[in-house]
Amino acid sequence: MLFLVRMLLLGLHCFVVGVLGVLIGLCRPFNPDNSRIFARLYGLPATWLMRLEVKAEVGPLFDQPPGCVIVANHQSNHDLFVLGHVVPPRTVCVGKKSLKWIPLFGQLFWLGGNVLVDRGNSYQARRAMQTTTRTLREDDTSIWVFPEGTRNPNEQLVPFKKGAFHMxxxxxxxxxxxxxxxxxxxxxxxxxxxxxVIIRSLPPIATSGLTQQDVPALAEQCRAQMQRCIDLMEAELPRT
Incomplete structure (x- = not known):
């Protein structure tokens, strides 16, 4: 019974935020700070409803000026609520093109200035990645990517896809x-x-002087650092 009540409240919450977010997005379409506002609107009430205490230790993330690539592990659809606590200013996300068909959320995602990629069309995917590269260089905007490419609730991170690192x-x-x-x-x-739940950001990994040949090693370095950090956080949490 509690599960049904909680899911109903979460559904209502998402509907209300979707309507409010679309209205905000129409007033300031494609503003790169829209995503941070939408993330807070989704995240703070939702984690309260889910009875999740979020401990954020993300100093390096907020100390880094806009214009970086942020990579995070992806566990479930609830990441929208959990990570909504820590999205920094002027940050957009790379997502599947099919997201735009989700009522309200898809329109909100688009109006947030996020990048929609058609993974089945290699030409369009390359064009989208070129756009994100220009965004990083010229618009003082960060790009948020889930390099595992799929939801993974398991103990070990799966090998990272290379797109974020090429960017x-x-x-x-x-x-x-x-x-x-x-x-x-x-x-x-x-x-x-x-x-x-603990969210912890690690010190930035510099890419200056690297070439595309360095990308596989860079992706593996990042994955290994994140795996160690996640294992350490798990050891800090109380056993249930």
Whole structure:
């Protein structure tokens, strides 16, 4: 019963934020700071409803000026709410083109200035990546990417896709890893127990002087650093 009530409230919350977000987006379409506003509107009430306590340790993320590539692990659809607490100013996201068909959220995502990529069309995907590179270089805007490419609630990060790292190297901008503790498998929307999730950002990884040949090693370096950080956060959390 509690699960159904909570899901109903989350659905209502998403509808209200979707309507409000679209109105904000229509007033300031494609503003690169829209995503931060939308993320807070989604995240803060939703994690309260889900009884999730979010501990954010993201000094390096907010100390880094806009114009970097942010990479984070991706566990579930609830990442929208959890990571909504820490999206920095002037940050947009790379997402699947199919997202635009989701009622309200898709229109909000588009009006937020986010980048929609058709993964089935290699030409359009390359064009989109060229656009993000110009955004990084010229618009003082950061790009948020989930380099695993899919939801992964398991203990080990899957090998990272290289697109985010190609972007960073081509634009000559740093990469900021953002790590989230493994909350997805512990989340219980049908119970009263309060859960805890830690979000921790790591120091920026410089790409100056690197070439595209360095991308595989760069991606693996980032994945290894994030894996160690996630394992450490898990050891800090109380056993349930």
């Amino acid at each position: 960073a190297v081509e634009a000559g901008v740093p990469i900021v890893p953002v790590c989230v503790s493994r909350y997805a498998k512990r989340l219980s929307l049908g119970g009263w127990r309060r859960g805890k």
